[in-house]
Amino acid sequence: MNYKILLVDDENDILEFLSYNLEKEGFIVSTAINGKLAIQLAKKFKPDLIILDVMMPEMDGINTCTEIRKIPELENILILFLTARSEEYSELAGFDAGADDYVTKPIKPKLLISRINALLKRNKISEKVNNMLIGDIQIDKEKHLVLYKNEEIHLARKEFNLLYFLMSVPGKVFTREDIITEIWKDTFVGDRTIDVHIRKIREKTNNHHIKTVKGVGYKFDI
Amino acid sequence: MNYKILLVDDENDILEFLSYNLEKEGFIVSTAINGKLAIQLAKKFKPDLIILDVMMPEMDGINTCTEIRKIPELENILILFLTARSEEYSELAGFDAGADDYVTKPIKPKLLISRINALLKRNKISEKVNNMLIGDIQIDKEKHLVLYKNEEIHLARKEFNLLYFLMSVPGKVFTREDIITEIWKDTFVGDRTIDVHIRKIREKTNNHHIKTVKGVGYKFDI
């Protein structure tokens, strides 16, 4: 999974420098030049982690952090501070404001990334559970479990992933290309492979639910 | 609860200075003047956190840290490094060696305590319940005890940790990668090692409970 990071700093140079380094590591980066914009952006971008410079004009990092913690949808986002070496006070105040960690300037990319990964790893517990109940089919990704009319049915890995994918947007028709991209990534498989997997799922769910849209693809229907 | 801290530094002045400040905060402090003594003491004292000076003669902080992480009963203890300002390398190497945080010298007691509390707080969240009763299996981490149908069964350490890990989220499928990360950290083990441990557990619990999800991993099921 690619984590999203929101960078907040009033200096463009730093934003660019950090963006470059973080993107190189596979993070999806968004940036803001002040606290207010950061909060607005955070609501839409829904980052996993916010990196805040402590020293910023108008609303400084600490105030921004305090504000973020007040917003219900953002209160659990990880926050990491960037502080200047001498700002002893900031470090303390930062933790009080709800920071999860801080890194001192000058920033060493490797160290920063090490810290970010440590934070994200610790936070992983809060990952979502993906559980869906649609009609008489219930699917639980974490438990790799499918219930059909409250009876457990066994699906092999590919079958499971395929059903899960189709159920992710019930009623939407997914083309064969969509399916191949999602389930097979860039492995090449023959023409009938999908059909066979579809057939196996249908067999196990009494031929309900999965419908063929000829010339287009397949969809999951209630 | 009063947390226990093991202080490790070769300079007596620092030990005294920090002891004083930490005890004032209610921590129970023990000290060691080198890495070897630290490890011996840690086994008996069972601290919640070890504070290690990076720069020490003979075995430095990083080596001590690496050694500590190798000892099963100590591998989960929090470790905080003390580094001189300029030791950029130490910071990186320290995280690699398994440190949880670091503080630069000169040490400001307030900041150190703030960091310690942050670490302990973070760690508390991830603390697991020590005693679980699921179906006919009861497991107690502290006592390292497993009851199957009310009969005590003996599991070796790896077996115990593996069962405990799987039981921590019943029904959830853990990938082999998950399992290796949790049980073996970054030791490399062969493909069949997990299977063998699983087999041993199954043998001792009559083949119930642990299910294989082929291509995905293993799960604990009632």
Added chain:
DNA sequence: AGTATACTTAACAATTCATTAACATAGAGG
């Protein structure tokens, strides 16, 4: 040091899964 216990690995067996080929069927459009 010597013994017991635990851990890991190699070698092989067993199982399950994914894919394909070959053929069958369905349905749209002429």
Added chain:
DNA sequence: CCTCTATGTTAATGAATTGTTAAGTATACT
């Protein structure tokens, strides 16, 4: 109603994954 194409079905193959055993290493204990 015929043809063409897309999809359905079945069974076989072999690839991938996991299970099992026994023996070799490592570690802990006395």
